[in-house]
Amino acid sequence: MPGTEIRYERYVALGDSQTEGLGDGDDTIGLRGWADRLAEHLARHNSGLRYANLAVRGRLAGQVRTEQLAPALALRPDLATVVAGVNDLLRPRFDADEVAGHLEAVFAALTAQGAHVATLTFPDVARLTPLARPLAPRVVALNARIREAAGRHGVVVAETSEHPVVTDPRLWSPDRLHASPLGHARIAAAVAHALALPGSDDSWTHPLPAPDRPTATVLGELRWAAAFLGPWLGRRLRGRSSGDGRTAKRPTLLPLYDGGDQPSPRARRNRPSPTDRSTTGSG
Structure with a gap:
């Protein structure tokens, strides 16, 4: 509630590659x-915060529900974020109702246990790459259902879809599926603002300075398709996922800082198994 500061002690993140952090660092x-x-x-406002991140790249909403919900509930978070659906x-064969149904089940279980839950809406992917224009109606449909499900369970929604800056190419990594470090910073700021956390504001909605040169060309689209779309389609045809052989990078609640102001070691760097060396692409 506005004007009411909630002190979170146990934060658990559920989701796919965006929540895992692809585009912001690497597997090395x-x-x-x-x-x-x-x-x-x-943690800047609560040095006792403990944090777990159960997200794994490539996971569908149904897999987030079946693989991550039970471990999340066992950690008894007082704050949880749930972001999934892009891989779907x-x-x-995308079904917005089915995807939203999985997300709503996660919302319901976490809020029933007493957790505050936050999620977000997705940007218009057609503004990131014209080749994705056929997906635009799917994004609109999923966002509408996320809002409805969130409203039924008191889930906070960071409305990232409503602001033009979220499709600025500089907020996205070269694969256009994952946020860049700047994009991840904006997403974090958006969720903090939606939760009315101390020190948050709407500056994340502000546009970036005008670029020095155009950022989209036909040649750029072709290069993107060859570098990222082609390999993604290849994995689909082989029944593979970028998340094969991977587990959560931070499966248990740990202090964010390990004494002083140094970040605590991540539980593991979530390296691929010897048979899965792909590191880019959603799904």
């Missing part, structure tokens, strides 16, 4: 991502 040095950044914001959007 470790991933940061918006959920880590949100935890850092929380990219599948040929």
Whole structure:
């Protein structure tokens, strides 16, 4: 509620590659991502915060429900974030009601246990790449259902879809599926603002300075398709996912800082198994 400061002690993040942090760091040095950044914001106002991140790249909404919900409930969070559905959007047989149903089940279980829950809406992907224009109606449909499900369970929604800046190419990594470090920072700020956390404001909605040169060309679209869309389609045809062989990078609640102001070691860097070396692409 506005004017009421809630002190969170146990934050658990559920989701897919965006919440895992792809686009912000890498599998060698470790991933940061918006959920880590949100935890850092929380820790600045509560040194006793403990944080777990159960997200794994490539996971569908149904997999987030079946694989991450029970572990999240066992951690008894007082704050949880749930962000999933983009991988479902990219599948040929997308069903917005089915996807939202999985998300709502997660919302219901977490809020019933007493957790405050936050989620977000997704940007118009057609503004990121014209080749994704057929997906735009799917995004609109899923966002509408996320809002409805969130409203039924008192879930806070960060409305990132409503602000033009969220489709600025500089907020996205070269694959256009994952946020860049700047994009992850904006997502964290959006969720902090939606939660009315101390020190948050609407500056995340402000546009970036005008770019020095155009950011989209036909040649750029073709290069993107060859570098990222092609490999993604190849994995689909082989029945593979970028998340094969991976587990959560931070499966238990740990202090964000390990004495003083140094970040605590992440539980593991979530390296791929020997048979899965892909590190880019959603799903």
